[in-house]
Amino acid sequence: MIKIEHLSKKFGDLIVMKDITTEIKQGEVVSIIGPSGTGKSTLLRCLNLLEIPSAGSIHINGIDILDKNTDVAKIRQKMNMVFQSFNLFSHLSVLENLTIGPINLKGMSKQAAQAKALELLRLVGLAEKADSYPDELSGGQQQRVAIARCMAMEPEIILFDEPTSALDPTMVREVLSVIRRLAREGMTMAIVTHEMDFARDVSNRVLYMDEGIIYEEGPPEQIFDNPQKEKTRAFINRILSYTCRISSPDYDLYAMNAEIEAFCEKQILPKKTGYNLLLLVEELLQIYRPFLYTVVLDITIAYSEKKERLELICESTGEELNPIDNENLTDDLGLTIIRNLTESIDYLRLNGKNRLQFLIKTNLL
Amino acid sequence: MDLQTKIENNAIIVTISGRLDAVTAPEYEKKIRELIESGNIYMVVDFEHLDYISSAGLRGLLVMVKLLNAKGGRVCLANVNENVHSVFDMCGLTALFKMENSVAEALAALA
Numbered sequence: 248m249i250k251i252e253h254l255s256k257k258f259g260d261l262i263v264m265k266d267i268t269t270e271i272k273q274g275e276v277v278s279i280i281g282p283s284g285t286g287k288s289t290l291l292r293c294l295n296l297l298e299i300p301s302a303g304s305i306h307i308n309g310i311d312i313l314d315k316n317t318d319v320a321k322i323r324q325k326m327n328m329v330f331q332s333f334n335l336f337s338h339l340s341v342l343e344n345l346t347i348g349p350i351n352l353k354g355m356s357k358q359a360a361q362a363k364a365l366e367l368l369r370l371v372g373l374a375e376k377a378d379s380y381p382d383e384l385s386g387g388q389q390q391r392v393a394i395a396r397c398m399a400m401e402p403e404i405i406l407f408d409e410p411t412s413a414l415d416p417t418m419v420r421e422v423l424s425v426i427r428r429l430a431r432e433g434m435t436m437a438i439v440t441h442e443m444d445f446a447r448d449v450s451n452r453v454l455y456m457d458e459g460i461i462y463e464e465g466p467p468e469q470i471f472d473n474p475q476k477e478k479t480r481a482f483i484n485r486i487l488s489y490t491c492r493i494s495s496p497d498y499d500l501y502a503m504n505a506e507i508e509a510f511c512e513k514q515i516l517p518k519k520t521g522y523n524l525l526l527l528v529e530e531l532l533q534i535y536r537p538f539l540y541t542v543v544l545d546i547t548i549a550y551s552e553k554k555e556r557l558e559l560i561c562e563s564t565g566e567e568l569n570p571i572d573n574e575n576l577t578d579d580l581g582l583t584i585i586r587n588l589t590e591s592i593d594y595l596r597l598n599g600k601n602r603l604q605f606l607i608k609t610n611l612l
Numbered sequence: 613m614d615l616q617t618k619i620e621n622n623a624i625i626v627t628i629s630g631r632l633d634a635v636t637a638p639e640y641e642k643k644i645r646e647l648i649e650s651g652n653i654y655m656v657v658d659f660e661h662l663d664y665i666s667s668a669g670l671r672g673l674l675v676m677v678k679l680l681n682a683k684g685g686r687v688c689l690a691n692v693n694e695n696v697h698s699v700f701d702m703c704g705l706t707a708l709f710k711m712e713n714s715v716a717e718a719l720a721a722l723a
Contacts, residue, residue: 500633500634500635501635519695522664522695525664526664526666526699529633529634529666529668530666530667532634533634533666533667533668578667578671580667580670580671580703581666581667583667583702583703583704584666584667584699584702584703587702588702
């Protein structure tokens, strides 16, 4: 139905989307997820020609929509879009919002357009609001009207650009249930969303976008339960991390402590967890200290909000060496503290580096 | 780290505030060594304002105990907060140090 090949978009020197190739088949529901600013909305806007791609091609049912002879208005009728900010006409009633397109663009009679509009309003549960104006409705109701307005044009595909982002949590469900219903009825849809549970339930396929590319795509079971790539895993498990590089034994412990405390505060981790992290880092640095004349050490603290899992990873350059196995430790006080604060300690040699990974005890969170 | 001292009931009360870590422990050890060498062998260390301790700090305290034992002296810690106490526990050092809930109780314990 939609075939996208090598699609790119630049704004000046800024590349927001590069070399996107994918296909959306009839009846498919494709969710597009990923961090903010990674080109998800730009992809939808390019499909609807609200943005003109810098390179690549888009074919809809075999028609090249970037061809200058293509009737863009006709394409937009086939492929309508629902926006984050509803974009209803505020000077028109709900009913008029739904009928203006079919009357003016499709040549439908007013009577037929109104009958269809009322039917669609019933579908989204808002028939009694037909004579209201948009500013008399809640955000959730406005978005449902926007979806009904979109349906009034009888599109073959609907593009949803973060349809619930502007809504408060109480209104998200009413909008999502309307979209779920459309999915059940076989409507082809591409949905940019931050609602992960919704994306998992409603989609046939999920595209994970990062840094302007489709970084990973697959069925929802793969993307949400068994993501294959590192960035997808980090995003799905909501892993937030802090990394610090130490390349000298004269590191500034207090500057590092301040950054770790700021990280803990940002993730709303308990004060005790922050205390234990500082302790763990200091003990590790003391053990690594003799090696810091010759090796570079990267310390990463990674917190998975979803799994409530806090990890500390020490990655060091140099010859194969596990510093905590070192028999030259002056005493075992530091190591005892480290073992008390952690649930597991794993050492491995990976890509020419020594990697020590600590899972911090969950009862400390 | 800040370290203040005063004499009371023939003992020296050492009030330590801030952090006892890899950065501050050498300074702590130096000052304690000076105090002991100048004859202060009954000591209360008030931890009320000590926020943090690491193994480096514990080593400083162990040196203090060793020096005092050699001179027939004694030490009692006062007002050890929960975070600091947990580090003693982790290292199995709680039994090695006498700890009291206040400076007054610590002084009494030394008498």
